[in-house]
Amino acid sequence: MRAIRQPHAVTTPTAVRNLGILAHVDAGKTTLTERILFATGTVHKRGEVHDGTTVTDFDPQERDRGITIFAAAVSCAWSGHRVNLIDTPGHVDFADEVERSLRVLDGAVAVFDAVAGVEPQSESVWRQADRHGVPRIAFVNKLDRAGADLDAAVASIRERLGALPLVVQLPIGREEGFTGVVDLLAMRSLLWHPDSDTYERGPVPESLRQEADRRRRALEEAVAALHADALDEFCATSALTERTLVRALRELTLSGDAVVVLCGSAYRNRGIEPLLDAVVAYLPSPADMPAVRGTTDGAEQERAPDPAEPFAALAFKVSVTASGRLTYVRVYSGTLRKGDRVRDPATGRTERVGRIVRVQADRHEEQEEAVAGDIVAVVGLKGARAGTTLCAPEAPVVLEPPSVAEPVVSVAVEARRATDTGRLSAALARLVEEDPSLVVRSDAETGQTVLSGMGELHLEVAVEKIRRGHGVEVAVGRPQVSYRETVVTGVTGLIHRHVKQDGGAGQFAHVVLDVEPLDEPGFEFRSTVVGGRVPQEYARAVEAGCRDALEEGPLGGYPVTGLRVTLTDGATHSKDSSELAFRTAGRFALREALRASTMALLEPVVEVTATVPEEGVGGVLGDLAARRGRVSGSTAHAGTAVITAAVPLAEFFGYASRLRGRTQGRGTFTTRPAPLAPVPPAAADALLGR
Template identity: 55%
Template sequence: MNTNTNSKTPRRAAALRNIGIIAHVDAGKTTTTERILFYTGENHRVGEVHDGNTTMDFDPQERARGITINSAATTVFWQGAQINVIDTPGHIDFNIEVNRSLRVLDGAVVVFDGVAGVEPQTETNWRLADKYHLPRLAFINKLDRVGADYPRVVEMMRERLGVHPLVLQWPIGAEDAFRGVIDLVEMRALLWSGVAGEPVRVEPIPDDLRELAAVWRARLVEAIVEQDDALLQAWMNGVEPSAVQLRAGIRRGTLAGTFVPVLAGSAFKNRGVEPLLDAVVAYLPAPGEADRDHAGEATQPEADPDGPLAALAFKVVTDDHGTMTFVRVYRGRLRAGDTVLNTSTGQTERVSRLYEVHADKHAERVQIEAGDIAALVGLKDTLTGQTLTGNGAADRAHPLVLEQIAIPEPVIDVAIEPRTQADQQQLGKALHALVKEDPSLRVRQDAESGQTILSGMGELQLEVTVEKLRARHRVNVGVGRPQVAYRETITQAAEVTHLHKKQSGGPGQFAQVTLRLAPLARGEGVRFANASVGGAIPREYVPAVEAGVRRAAEAGVVAGFPLIDFEATLIDGAFHERDSSTLAFELAAVAVFREAARRAAPQVLEPVMAVEVITPTEHLGDVIGDLHRRRGSVRGQAPRGNAAVVDAQVPLKEMFGYIGHLRALTSGRAQYSMQVDHYAAAPASVSAELIAA
C-alpha cells in the first residue's frame, strides 16, 4: 500500500460511471487507459508501456515485464462526469483480477486488436461480462498497424461473440495511412495529427468515403428506430432521426444489451480517445441504471445513498504498511470510523480510513456513498467477495449477502522450500498475505513429503508470486518444477457403512456413519447433504461428518489428488450417549468416505487446455502434427491475414515448455495462447505413472 496520500476530499460529480478496460493480452488496454488519463487532464505526460513509465502499471514486475498483473483503479473527469476506471490484466493467469473487477463495475470498454480481432482471452472476458450483465462499448484499436482490418474485426464480433455490433464510426485511411474516423451519428470526419494533446479537427466526410458512410449510417439508423415505435413510424414516413434521438436510442440499446457500439482508433497514435470518452459518458450506465438481468430481475440492491449500507469487498492488498480493502458501495453511506458487519462471516470490523484510489496514490475521503469504489483501511478479516453492511439490529436480524465472486480452481502446482530457518518462520505469514490478495492461489502441505505446495492458474502467475515472496516479503525460497494439478473423481454411486469404535481405558470413541457417494457433472464441485432421519445422528455431529468428508476428499483415493464433482449424502448412523464426540464422527466420516470412494470406480482427471496457435501458413502442417503428438485434438483452423489460426485442445501435461519448441518449429514466427477448458479422464498410462509416483 503506497502511503503517498492527499487529504483533500474530491467532490463527486453529478454523473458517475464505473467502468473496466478489458481485452486479450497486448491489445492495448493499458495504453488506452494512459491516454484517457492524459486527455482528461489527470496526467500531464503520456505514459508508455514500452518505456516502463505508465501510471496504471506501477508494480515493478509489471514495468519489467511490460504486462498488467494487477487490476488498478483511478478516477478521471470528463464533460462533467466522474469516471472510475479499472485497468485489468489480459493474461489468462491473472483472470481473477478481471473477474472480481467486472463483478463490481457498471460497464466495460472492450479493447480489440485491429489486426488479431477477437482473441481467446477477449472471449473469456466477454463471457464474464455477460455473466454480470454489463453493458459494453467496443474499441477497435491499433488500426495504424500493418494488417489491421476494421470490417473483419466487426464481423468476428458478430460470429464469435454472438452480438450485434453497432458501428458508430468508420476509419479514414488504413494501416499507416489511418488518420481519423467518420462519426456516423453526426455524419462528419474527425481527424488527428497523432501528436498527443493536439485538438481533433472536424471536417466534412471525404468524397471517396461518402457512399460507404451513407451505407453504414443507414444500418445504424435502422437498428435504432427498431427499438422505438414512434421513431420507426416517422422514419418510414421519410423523417430522419436527429443526432439527439440517435444518441438516446444508442444508450437504450446499449443498456438493454440489444447491441454493442463499436468505435475505432489507435490509442498509441493518440487517435480516437476523445470520442471514446464521449461514448463512455453518453452510452454506459450510471450506478443502479442497468442492474437487471435478462429476465428483468434486480441483480443488485437499489442504488440509494440514503438506504441501509450494502457494500462488496472485491480486492485486498497487503504490504508492510498494512491491509487495504477495496469495496464497491451499492447502497447507503460509509464514513471513516464506522463499524460494519461482515454478513459473510458474522464478524464486525471498524473502518479507520477511506481512500479514493489513483493507481498507487490515494486521496483521503471523509465518506463514500452508493456507486462509489474506494479503499478501506482497518479491516483485518474481510476477504474478497464478502459483504459489508451496517451493524444495526435490523442488519443482524436480516443479513444481506451479495452474490459472491467465483474463484477458479488452480491447474498447476510448484513445491516451494525456504532456504534458511529465518525464511521458514516468515514463509507462512507471507503466503497467507499473498493468498489473501489473490484467492486464485492455493497453499497446502503435501501429506507424504511435507513440502509446501503452491497452486495457481499458470506458470506465469506462480513465477510472479514467487518473485513477490522474494522481493516484497524478503523470503528466499527454492522452487521445484511446475507440476500439473490433477484431480480425482468417481464414476458410479456407492454406499458404505462404517463403525468407528475405540476403547482405551478412559472415555471411548463411538460413531457409526452410512454414507452414499454419487458422481456429479464436471465442474459441479463437492456437495454434502444430510438425509438421516429420526435422530440417528444428533444435529451437532452432522457438521463433523461433513468436515471429515471434505478433509478426506482433499487427499483423494487413487493418487493423492483432491477428489471433486461428487455428492456425499449422510444416510444413517448411530451414536453413543457417553462415547460419541465430534472427533469420533469426523474420523468415522474420513474412513467411510475413503471406502465408499474406492468402491465408486474412482479415476484421475487432468486439465485440458484450449490452445490457439497463430502460425505462418508454411508451418501449419508442422504445428498441427506437433499438437497431435502432444495428445491434442485440433478443432478447427482459419486464415488470419497472411497467417493461420489453429484451435486445439491439449492436456496441460503436454504443454510445458511449448513456447520454446514452437519457436524452433517456426523460426520464431508463431505465437500461442491457452486457457483451461475442462477436466477430462487421464489415460491409463498417465494414471499408472501418477500412482507409481
C-alpha cells in the first residue's frame, strides 16, 4: 500500500482529534510529526531535523539548535477525520509551552526512545498530562537503533510512570533488521519496503507465530481483567474478538486505566499509518469530552461541544508574524465565522475577527468558520493574550486559563546603544505577549531591566530573538536565580491591633495569628474564629493582607512560601472596622510574625542526568561536587555511565561547556526541576551578606 492524500475531513466534533506529541528531547517528536504530515499527504517531501527542513521546527533558532522550542500547530486529515496536532517542546526550559498546549488538547501521543525508555523529561510531561487528565497512547520509537528493546521500554513505562501499558504490536526484526510489525488485534503483518514509502499487509510470519499467539493471549487476558464487557465475552468464549478488543481499548484509554502501546521507527517511516489509525480509534474526539466549565458573575456554567451552542473559546498562544498577529484558540462551543465580534469577558472588550486560518506551522490556510472542537488561529484580535476567554458578546463566560509557572532565572538586559532603548522595550513587551512564562520588571534599586524565565536556555532563546527579530544588540548580565524564604519554626498567638484616626472615618482591626510551617511550597490560610468576632468578609481581607506580606520575606526580601496562617481571634469596631482595615492588619501582623519566626532560605534545584564515557566519570563527579551537587545514582552500561544528581540552579550555569571539556565533547545531559531545597548556612550567609 502507498500513503495517499486523504480527502478533506468532516469538521463535526466527532470527526476531530486534537492531540499533542509529548516526549523527552531527541526522542523523535518532530520527526514523527513530519512523517505524519507526509503519510497524510499534507506535505510531499519529508523534512529532517538534522537538515533544518522540518515543517514544525520552522523558527531559525530551532533549526540552528536542532530542538523544538515553540509549540507548533499543524492540521491534517486521516480516514475521514481532521487531526489537529501540536508538536510540543521536549526541553525542560519550555515546559510552560507544553502546559498551555495540554490545557486545550483532548489526547496525546507520548513518544519514547526504544533504547532509553522513559527519560526524565518524558516523566515530567507525562505527569503534566496526568494533571490535565489527557488520555494518551504510547509510541516506542527508534526500534531500528542498536540496543533497541521494546519490552524494556514498556517495562520502564510501567515502573517509572505507574501506567498499565497494553502492547498491541510485535516488532518484526531487531535493530537494523527492523522491517515491520505484527498487528496483534488483526493478527496480520505490516511490512514496509526499505526503498519506498509503501507497505504490505500479510500473514504473521511463521517464525513469529508462536510469540504472536502468546502476546495476543496476554493482551486478551489483560483487557478482560480491566473491562467488564470484555470479561463476560472472555469467560463465555475464552477469547476476545478484534472488535471487542478495539472497543475495550478505546474505553480504557479514555478512562486512563491503560495505555495502548505501538512501536516503529519514525525516521525510517515505519509504523506511522498504524499509529494514525490508533489515534482515530482510541483517542477522544471533542464530542467525547465533558462540557467545558466556566463562570459568569461567579455562577458556574457549562458549554457543550456543540456548534449550535453560544460561542466560547480559549486563547492559548499568541504569535506575531510577518502576516499579522495570530491568536491560537481552541473552540469549545458554538461556531466562529469570519467577521464575527467576540468579547473578552475579563475586560469587557469586544473585537472583530478579521480572518480565521488553519495553521500549518508557518503556513496558513484561510477558513470561513471554525466549529466546536476545532483549533485554529484568528487574525485581527489586539487585546487577547494566552489564557484569554473569547465568547459571544450576548453570552459571556470565563473559562479557566492555563497555569503559568513562576520564573526561576533572571538576567539584567540593556541595549548596547542608547538609541535602541525604546526598541528594546518594545521587543520585550512583544516577548512577554507571546510567552507568558517570561517576566520583565524594573529593579527598584539598580534601575536595571530584568528579564526572568524558566532556565538559562529559555533566556538565551529570548535574547537571541530580540537580536534577530528586532535588530537590537543586547548586553546581558550574569543569570540570577529566584530564591524563596520559608518558615522553619513559627509563632503562636501573635496579636496585632491596627488603629488609625485621621479626622474622618477611622480604621480599626484586631487580629490574632498563628504561623506554622507547611510540608510543601505554598500558602494556606484558615480561620478558627468563633462567635462572629471576626465576620467572614473581614477574615477574607486578613487573608488578602497576608498574601500581600508574602511578597517580601524578612531575610533578604525574597517571596515567602511553605507556611500556614491561622486566624484564631480578633475584634471589630462598630464604625471603624472595614475590609481595608483588616487587610492592612493582616499584612502588618504577618510581617511581624515572620520577623519573630525562625526562617530559612530556599533555592531552586535541578535534577541532572548526565551520560558520560566511563573514563570521564571521575572528573564529572568532581565537578558536580564542586557545584554542591548531591549524586543520587550512577549506572554503567556498554562503556558509558549515567549519573543522576541534584544541583542548585545557582551553581549550574555554564555546566554544558564544562561537561564537554571534561568528556572531550562526548558527554550529554538533561535536566528537570526538583523541589526547592534549603540553602546551606555558609552559602546563605554569603548570599545575605552576613
